[in-house]
Amino acid sequence: MNFKAVWAIYFFEMTRFFRTIGQSLISPVISTSLYFVVFGTAIGSRIQEVDGISYGAFIVPGLIMLSVMTQSLSNASFGIYFPKFMGTIYELLSSPVNFVEIVLGYVGAAATKALFIGLVILATSALFVDLQIDHPLAMLAFLILTCLSFSLFGFIIGIWAGNFEQLQLIPLLVVTPLVFLGGAFYSISMLPPVWQSVSFFNPVVYLISGFRWSFYGAADVPIGLSLLAISGFTLLCMVIIGLIFKTGYKIKP
Amino acid sequence: MAIVEIRDFEKTYAGGFQALKGVTLDIEEGEILALLGPNGAGKTTLISAVCGLVSPTGGTAKIGGHDVVSDYRAARSLVGLVPQEIALDQFSKVADAVRFTRGLFGLPRDEAHIEDILKKLSLWDKRNERILALSGGMKRRVLIAKALSHSPRVLFLDEPTAGVDVELRRDMWEIVADLKKDGVTIILTTHYIEEAEAIADRIGVINGGALLLVENKDALMARMGKKELQITLREPVTSIPKTLASYALTLSEEGEMITYSFDAQGEATGITALIADLSKAGLKLADLHTKQSSLEEIFVGLVGESAA
Ligand SMILES: Nc1ncnc2c1ncn2[C@@H]1O[C@H](COP(=O)(O)OP(=O)(O)OP(=O)(O)O)[C@@H](O)[C@H]1O
Ligand SMILES: [Mg+2]
Numbered sequence: 001m002n003f004k005a006v007w008a009i010y011f012f013e014m015t016r017f018f019r020t021i022g023q024s025l026i027s028p029v030i031s032t033s034l035y036f037v038v039f040g041t042a043i044g045s046r047i048q049e050v051d052g053i054s055y056g057a058f059i060v061p062g063l064i065m066l067s068v069m070t071q072s073l074s075n076a077s078f079g080i081y082f083p084k085f086m087g088t089i090y091e092l093l094s095s096p097v098n099f100v101e102i103v104l105g106y107v108g109a110a111a112t113k114a115l116f117i118g119l120v121i122l123a124t125s126a127l128f129v130d131l132q133i134d135h136p137l138a139m140l141a142f143l144i145l146t147c148l149s150f151s152l153f154g155f156i157i158g159i160w161a162g163n164f165e166q167l168q169l170i171p172l173l174v175v176t177p178l179v180f181l182g183g184a185f186y187s188i189s190m191l192p193p194v195w196q197s198v199s200f201f202n203p204v205v206y207l208i209s210g211f212r213w214s215f216y217g218a219a220d221v222p223i224g225l226s227l228l229a230i231s232g233f234t235l236l237c238m239v240i241i242g243l244i245f246k247t248g249y250k251i252k253p
Numbered sequence: 254m255a256i257v258e259i260r261d262f263e264k265t266y267a268g269g270f271q272a273l274k275g276v277t278l279d280i281e282e283g284e285i286l287a288l289l290g291p292n293g294a295g296k297t298t299l300i301s302a303v304c305g306l307v308s309p310t311g312g313t314a315k316i317g318g319h320d321v322v323s324d325y326r327a328a329r330s331l332v333g334l335v336p337q338e339i340a341l342d343q344f345s346k347v348a349d350a351v352r353f354t355r356g357l358f359g360l361p362r363d364e365a366h367i368e369d370i371l372k373k374l375s376l377w378d379k380r381n382e383r384i385l386a387l388s389g390g391m392k393r394r395v396l397i398a399k400a401l402s403h404s405p406r407v408l409f410l411d412e413p414t415a416g417v418d419v420e421l422r423r424d425m426w427e428i429v430a431d432l433k434k435d436g437v438t439i440i441l442t443t444h445y446i447e448e449a450e451a452i453a454d455r456i457g458v459i460n461g462g463a464l465l466l467v468e469n470k471d472a473l474m475a476r477m478g479k480k481e482l483q484i485t486l487r488e489p490v491t492s493i494p495k496t497l498a499s500y501a502l503t504l505s506e507e508g509e510m511i512t513y514s515f516d517a518q519g520e521a522t523g524i525t526a527l528i529a530d531l532s533k534a535g536l537k538l539a540d541l542h543t544k545q546s547s548l549e550e551i552f553v554g555l556v557g558e559s560a561a
Binding site for chain 2: 002003004005007008009011012015016019083086087088090091092093094095096097098248252253
C-alpha cells in the first residue's frame with residue numbers, strides 16, 4: 001500500500017478546499033439559515049410538532065443530510081473530473097499507485113470536506129433551535145457513512161461525466177429531488193398511504209430516517225434497515241469503482 | 254540486459270484504429286534514444302502504453318525487468334514521464350507541484366532534492382509562484398521537474414522542445430546531457446531532426462505505427478549518407494565533356510559547377526580517377542567541396558519510402 005501517495009492526493013485536495021474555505025463555508029451557513037427562516041418560521045408556525053418534536057428541530061437532520069449529500073457529490077465528482085479535464089490525470093496513471101489508493105485519496109478528501117460542512121451546519125442549527133442528540137455515536141456513524149458513500153457515488157459521476165453539464169446532471173436531476181422527497185422536511189407518516197408506499201422505494205428515505213433516529217429516537221423505518229441501506233449503497237459504489245478501474249472506463253483508452 | 258524491453262507491442266484504439274503495429278525495441282541503460290516520426294506516427298501512443306496511460310492490446314513491455322502491466326508498481330517506480338501536452342494544476346505553486354509527484358511515488362519529502370532539481374531547471378526563483386503565472390517554456394520545465402522528483406532511471410520526454418525558443422531548446426539539450434551524465438536513460442520524441450542529430454545516441458524512426466529502423470546515429474548517417482563532391486570550374490562550360498560520361502555528374506545551370514554523387518562507405522569513391530579525367534578533358538578547377546546529406550534528408554527519404 002502506497003500510503004504516501006494517498007496522503008499526497010488527500011493533502012492536495014484539502015489544500016484546494018482550504019484555499020477557498022470562505023466560500024466553502026459561507027454558502028452552506030447562509031442557505032441553512034435561510035431554510036430555518038423559511039421552513040422553520042413560515043411553515044413551522046403552521047406545523048407545530050412532528051412526532052412530538054418542534055418543526056424547527058425536526059428538519060435539522062434532513063437539512064444536514066441534504067447539504068452533506070450534495071457536498072459529497074460535488075466535491076468528489078469535481079475532484080476527479082478536474083484532473084481528467086485538465087489532463088493532469090496522466091500523473092496518477094503513470095505513477096505506482098493502484099485504484100484503491102487513488103479512491104482513498106480523492107474520496108477521503110471529499111468526504112472530509114462534506115463532514116466538515118455537515119458539522120458546521122449542525123453548529124449553525126444550534127443557534128436557531130434547541131438540539132437534542134439521543135445517540136451521538138450513531139449520529140456520527142450515519143454522517144460519516146453518508147459522506148463516504150455519496151463521495152464514492154460522486155467519484156463515479158466524475159469519471160463518467162464527459163463535460164460540466166453532465167457533472168451536474170445527476171446531482172440536479174436525481175439526487176436533489178430524492179432528498180427533498182425523502183422526508184428531509186416532513187415525516188413519511190404525514191403522507192397519504194399511496195405516497196408512503198412510493199416513498200419506500202426512495203433510498204434516501206432510509207438514510208434520513210436513520211439519521212433522524214439518532215437525534216430524536218423516532219424513525220419512519222426501522223434503524224436496522226437504514227443501516228443496511230447505507231452499507232449496501234456504499235458497497236455497490238465500491239464495486240462499480242472497482243469495475244471502472246479494471247476496465248479503464250473513460251480514463252484509459 | 255536492456256533497461257527497457259518492448260516486444261511486439263500493439264495498440265488498437267477502441268474505434269478499431271491500430272496505432273501500434275507490433276513494435277519491438279530494446280533501450281540500453283544510460284543511452285539517449287530519439288524517436289522520430291511524422292504527426293500521427295504513434296510516438297505518443299508508444300510512450301503512453303509503456304507508461305500506463307493507455308492499455309496495450311498486444312505484446313509486452315518491461316522496464317528494469319518488470320512488466321509494465323502485471324508488475325506496474327515496480328516498473329513505474331523507475332520511470333519519469335514528461336507528456337507532450339502541458340497538463341498542470343494552474344493554482345498549485347511550483348514547488349508544491351513537484352512535491353506532489355514525489356509523494357505519488359511513495360517517497361518521503363526531500364527538500365534538498367527538490368531544491369537541486371528546481372535549481373537545475375532554473376525554476377528556483379519561481380518556486381513559490383503559482384503555475385498559472387509562468388510562461389509556456391517555464392511550465393514545460395515544471396513538467397520536467399515533476400518527472401525528475403523521484404529520481405527516475407528512465408525518462409520519457411514527449412516533444413520536450415515543442416514551442417520552445419532557440420535558447421530554451423539549447424538549455425533543454427544541456428539538461429538532457431546532464432541527466433545522461435547521471436546515468437539516466439532518456440527516450441525523447443521530436444520533430445526537430447537537428448535535435449536528434451545533436452543529442453541522441455541512437456535514432457528510431459517510426460511511421461504508421463511501425464518502427465522502420467533503430468540505429469546508432471553515427472552509423473545511420475554514415476550508412477545512409479550519400480556524399481556529394483561539388484566542383485567549381487574556373488571557366489563555365491555549356492555541357493559535360495563526353496569523356497566524363499561514365500561518372501554520375503550533374504552540371505549547374507550557369508555551367509560553373511559540377512556535382513558528383515558518391516557512396517562515402519564504398520571501397521572506391523572514384524574521386525582520384527575523376528579529378529585526373531577532369532584535367533585530361535581540359536577543365537580548370539577553382540574549388541572542391543564535399544557535402545554529407547543530413548539526417549533530415551535521410552528521414553524524409555525513409556518516411557517517403559514507407560508511405561509509397
Ligand atoms: N485516444 C485515441 N483514440 C483513437 N485514436 C487515437 C487516440 N490517440 C491517438 N490516436 C490515433 O493514433 C495515431 C497515433 O497517435 P499519436 O498521438 O501516438 O501520434 P504521434 O506520433 O505522437 O503524433 P504527433 O507527432 O502529432 O504527436 C493517430 O492516428 C491518432 O489519431
Ligand atoms: Mg505525440
